[in-house]
Amino acid sequence: xxxxxxxxxxxxxxxxxxxxxxxxxxxxxxxxxxxxxxxxxxxxxxxxxxxxxxxxxxxxxxxxxxxxxxxxxxxxxxxxxxxxxxxxxxxxxxxxxxxxxxxxxxxxxxxxxxxxxxxxxxxxxxxxxxxxxxxxxxxxxxxxxxxxxxxxxxxxxxxxxxxxxxxxxxxxxxxxxxxxxxxxxxxxxxxxxxxxxxxxxxxxxxxxxxxxxxxxxxxxxxxxxxxxxxxxxxxxxxxxxxxxxxxxxxxxxxxxxxxxxxxxxxxxxxxxxxxxxxxxxxxxxxxxxxxxxxxxxxxxxxxxxxxxxxxxxxxxxxxxxxxxxxxxxxxxxxxxxxxxxxxxxxxxxxxxxxxxxxxxxxxxxxxxxxxxxxxxxxxxxxxxxxxxxxxxxxxxxxxxxxxxxxxxxxxxxxxxxxxxxxxxxxxxxxxxxxxxxxxxxxxxxxxxxxxxxxxxxxxxxxxxxxxxxxxxxxxxxxxxxxxxxxxxxxxxxxxxxxxxxxxxxxxxxxxxxxxxxxxxxxxxxxxxxxxxxxxxxxxxxxxxxxxxxxxxxxxxxxxxxxxxxxxxxxxxxxxxxxxxxxxxxxxxxxxxxxxxxxxxxxxxxxxxxxxxxxxxxxxxxxxxxxxxxxxxxxxxxxxxxxxxxxxxxxxxxxxxxxxxxxxxxxxxxxxxxxxxxxxxxxxxxxxxxxxxxxxxxxxxxxxxxxxxxxxxxxxxxxxxxxxxxxxxxxxxxxxxxxxxxxxxxxxxxxxxxxxxxxxxxxxxxxxxxxxxxxxxxxxxxxxxxxxxxxxxxxxxxxxxxxxxxxxxxxxxxxxxxxxxxxxxxxxxxxxxxxxxxxxxxxxxxxx
Ligand code: ADP
Ligand code: ZN
Numbered sequence: 001x002x003x004x005x006x007x008x009x010x011x012x013x014x015x016x017x018x019x020x021x022x023x024x025x026x027x028x029x030x031x032x033x034x035x036x037x038x039x040x041x042x043x044x045x046x047x048x049x050x051x052x053x054x055x056x057x058x059x060x061x062x063x064x065x066x067x068x069x070x071x072x073x074x075x076x077x078x079x080x081x082x083x084x085x086x087x088x089x090x091x092x093x094x095x096x097x098x099x100x101x102x103x104x105x106x107x108x109x110x111x112x113x114x115x116x117x118x119x120x121x122x123x124x125x126x127x128x129x130x131x132x133x134x135x136x137x138x139x140x141x142x143x144x145x146x147x148x149x150x151x152x153x154x155x156x157x158x159x160x161x162x163x164x165x166x167x168x169x170x171x172x173x174x175x176x177x178x179x180x181x182x183x184x185x186x187x188x189x190x191x192x193x194x195x196x197x198x199x200x201x202x203x204x205x206x207x208x209x210x211x212x213x214x215x216x217x218x219x220x221x222x223x224x225x226x227x228x229x230x231x232x233x234x235x236x237x238x239x240x241x242x243x244x245x246x247x248x249x250x251x252x253x254x255x256x257x258x259x260x261x262x263x264x265x266x267x268x269x270x271x272x273x274x275x276x277x278x279x280x281x282x283x284x285x286x287x288x289x290x291x292x293x294x295x296x297x298x299x300x301x302x303x304x305x306x307x308x309x310x311x312x313x314x315x316x317x318x319x320x321x322x323x324x325x326x327x328x329x330x331x332x333x334x335x336x337x338x339x340x341x342x343x344x345x346x347x348x349x350x351x352x353x354x355x356x357x358x359x360x361x362x363x364x365x366x367x368x369x370x371x372x373x374x375x376x377x378x379x380x381x382x383x384x385x386x387x388x389x390x391x392x393x394x395x396x397x398x399x400x401x402x403x404x405x406x407x408x409x410x411x412x413x414x415x416x417x418x419x420x421x422x423x424x425x426x427x428x429x430x431x432x433x434x435x436x437x438x439x440x441x442x443x444x445x446x447x448x449x450x451x452x453x454x455x456x457x458x459x460x461x462x463x464x465x466x467x468x469x470x471x472x473x474x475x476x477x478x479x480x481x482x483x484x485x486x487x488x489x490x491x492x493x494x495x496x497x498x499x500x501x502x503x504x505x506x507x508x509x510x511x512x513x514x515x516x517x518x519x520x521x522x523x524x525x526x527x528x529x530x531x532x533x534x535x536x537x538x539x540x541x542x543x544x545x546x547x548x549x550x551x552x553x554x555x556x557x558x559x560x561x562x563x564x565x566x567x568x569x570x571x572x573x574x575x576x577x578x579x580x581x582x583x584x585x586x587x588x589x590x591x592x593x594x595x596x597x598x599x600x601x602x603x604x605x606x607x608x609x610x611x612x613x614x615x616x617x618x619x620x621x622x623x624x625x626x627x628x629x630x631x632x633x634x635x636x637x638x639x640x641x642x643x644x645x646x647x648x649x650x651x652x653x654x655x656x657x658x659x660x661x662x663x664x665x666x667x668x669x670x671x672x673x674x675x676x677x678x679x680x681x682x683x684x685x686x687x688x689x690x691x692x693x694x695x696x697x698x699x700x701x702x703x704x705x706x707x708x709x710x711x712x713x714x715x716x717x718x719x720x721x722x723x724x725x726x727x728x729x730x731x732x733x734x735x736x737x738x739x740x741x742x743x744x745x746x747x748x749x750x751x752x753x754x755x756x757x758x759x760x761x762x763x764x765x766x767x768x769x770x771x772x773x774x775x776x777x778x779x780x781x782x783x784x785x786x787x788x789x790x791x792x793x794x795x796x797x798x799x800x801x802x803x804x805x806x807x808x809x810x811x812x813x814x815x816x817x818x819x820x821x822x823x824x825x826x827x828x829x830x831x832x833x834x835x836x837x838x839x840x841x842x843x844x845x846x847x
Pocket of ligand 2: 577578802
């Protein structure tokens with residue numbers, strides 16, 4: 001058959017290659033290779049997966065496309081809307097389109113060129129049988145692989161050695177991605193009784209293991225699952241149950257089969273009952289009204305209507321409302337505790353009422369279980385929570401509920417922006433200023449900005465909420481490109497907390513806990529009143545630098561240009577940027593003096609210990625990356641919520657949107673730590689952090705109090721945060737940004753160059769900077785006359801990270817197109833394969 005005669009599609013392959021490629025659709029796949037479907041295609045010598053991004057295309061002159069090998073989805077994995085969003089993202093963030101698609105695919109879809117270890121048919125038999133002839137480690141691995149395939153890429157060398165032995169025995173094999181080509185739920189092997197229970201009992205005679213299996217299958221727990229129990233579960237309870245099952249199978253008393261493993265329930269907030277909404281404050285009601293008007297197309301047409309499309313009202317919808325789907329962005333600037341969440345909830349209810357869906361992004365969902373719970377509490381099962389703490393299956397389960405339309409509200413962190421929602425009405429980005437919306441590896445997208453684009457394309461309203469808006473969003477609101485809504489007060493006439501600045505130069509802190517006398521007194525008073533305290537310090541660990549008293553030798557990471565932090569809980573020095581860990585030696589490695597090693601500097605671990613010593617009656621808890629991940633974070637937070645903690649010490653994790661009515665005191669141990677970072681956003685971040693952590697105080701009936709310890713009581717970030725004066729901070733900071741041409745006045749692209757060899761990296765950086773200079777000087781580069789400024793090349797502040805040297809070039813311009821032209825010219829420069837060059841569009845990190 002002449003391939004030119006069959007239909008052609010364009011495929012974005014999931015490799016780091018820039019283009020999209022044409023393939024022919026063989027007749028038997030016609031109708032399946034539609035936009036958004038994942039396909040397997042030959043690419044050079046390999047077979048790789050990809051996503052169809054255009055259908056019915058024409059091949060360029062002289063190209064004879066080869067055929068698609070397979071279509072991997074019965075239904076396309078991505079909607080055409082999401083495919084378009086990904087193509088936009090690839091273009092805007094200068095990323096390969098296939099990589100952008102991969103970001104949007106649901107976890108567990110197994111797309112991408114990866115190989116897996118899996119069991120052979122023989123391996124399965126042995127796993128279900130005794131597996132007795134194998135050494136213990138291989139037996140364990142066999143059972144592990146019987147459970148699920150394992151990606152080769154993620155396996156450690158030790159694991160690989162064990163699996164290699166299984167492969168030699170013909171029990172396991174390496175399979176290509178085709179074996180996991182389809183999104184699928186884990187399967188489990190289960191047993192069920194056949195025939196009469198009495199007969200089965202009788203047939204077991206005096207064999208105790210067989211009898212155990214029969215009784216277990218007859219028990220109510222099994223009855224609830226169709227009388228079937230997983231073999232693994234039986235084996236766990238009685239070792240040797242597998243063998244007993246085989247005997248019973250031979251005797252025809254049971255049957256064995258595979259089934260999809262039921263998805264574990266998403267528990268976050270599931271125990272909440274559906275709660276009624278409170279009476280809105282005047283400001284809340286105004287905000288809800290304005291946003292709802294935009295949602296329902298009741299606002300007069302504006303310039304933004306250029307992007308709108310008119311959709312027919314389907315029968316059964318509110319017939320009188322002509323739904324004009326118009327993108328409308330809003331900044332909801334509400335002080336901490338002013339009830340922004342209630343505004344989101346009301347607007348979402350309006351969207352649901354007219355048959356549309358909602359997307360809610362939060363910075364870090366594991367830190368805000370309460371927020372998820374409030375959504376569940378209001379909307380019940382209609383909420384799907386896309387939580388990185390969930391297993392892949394559970395997340396995929398939530399994704400599927402959204403896609404099938406069973407759930408109509410998606411709540412999640414950054415990547416939830418790709419939730420499979422159709423007919424989107426509302427997009428909410430809570431705490432829009434939060435830096436965690438920016439992805440710092442791979443496709444370096446900003447979740448807030450992608451959310452805005454998605455809302456624009458869907459004709460949805462987009463609500464960016466914050467107590468401390470980013471300068472970028474605040475400027476849009478000032479200029480009127482975003483509607484501006486404010487909540488200046490907390491509901492129920494709750495006052496904002498009073499803030500006091502403690503000058504550490506006069507109020508010397510104690511060396512252990514870094515508590516000044518006023519802060520110590522305040523903690524004592526809060527404890528006496530039976531209230532709770534939050535203490536915030538931006539550094540974890542016990543001692544943040546360790547050195548030899550005799551020669552000054554400092555313990556630094558061998559892979560990164562940072563000092564090591566001492567952690568007492570495991571008695572180790574560890575690097576906070578890579579995996580390096582070391583013991584504290586008895587003698588200094590440099591001067592060999594004994595007992596001269598000092599642990600200085602301050603971390604949350606040390607503060608928590610000092611507070612526990614100073615206030616023996618207090619129940620002290622700690623919240624930082626060392627204590628906690630996923631469910632453990634939730635455990636600590638719910639202890640605080642239940643008032644089983646008197647003093648909570650922690651890093652940024654304690655500043656996020658928590659709503660604990662019992663907290664009346666917030667102490668900031670050192671406001672200055674973030675101000676020293678070489679970054680033009682250092683001041684903005686400090687202000688946001690201080691205002692946010694201060695906002696944790698006084699959310700209940702009793703007023704809150706905040707003490708900010710600082711060596712620089714005059715710095716604008718500290719002064720403005722203490723005065724709850726966003727406008728003051730905004731004005732001062734904006735003036736500075738304007739002078740330097742930084743966002744929101746200019747745009748930035750960071751070119752990051754890294755590699756193992758320092759000289760090589762420096763050389764490439766030098767060469768790229770020269771090329772960029774050349775392109776920037778070309779007269780046709782800017783149509784607006786704005787220049788493109790090249791800053792660098794310079795070594796990154798973190799000059800070495802995980803064993804790689806790092807350099808940067810910063811490109812800056814007020815003309816976005818000119819900026820891109822210069823950046824793009826660098827992507828085609830040939831550099832040694834040992835050096836990696838990547839572009840970061842709208843960079844947030846200067847490190
Ligand atoms: P924010 O997100 O703006 O910091 P929240 O949405 O967490 O604030 O609201 C703070 C507290 O105020 C919550 O406990 C919430 O239940 C309560 N709240 C919000 N709106 C109202 C209202 N209209 N009446 C009474 N309480 C409210
Ligand atoms: Zn390191």
